[in-house]
Amino acid sequence: MTANHGTAQADFHLHSSGKSEAALTFxxxxxxxxxxxxxxxENGMIGTITVD
Structure with missing residues (x-):
């Protein structure tokens, strides 16, 4: 898993091998x-996550 920190827009990648877990806090x-x-x-692969 990789992520950018401290920026308004960031790239976040999850690399699945099926053998590990990750805990994320938002x-x-x-x-x-x-x-x-x-x-x-451009072809619609977009979404929204709402964190309460």
Whole structure:
């Protein structure tokens, strides 16, 4: 897993091998996300996560 810290927009990648776990802590808010593979965002691979 890799992430950028301290920026308004960050790349966050989860690399699944099926053999590990990760615990994430988020600040409450609404977060938009999308697939960064070229063309995927434009074709609708986007979403929103709401953290309470």
């Amino acid at each position: 600040t409450s808010g609404v977060y938009d996300f999308y697939c960064s593979i070229p063309g995927y965002k």
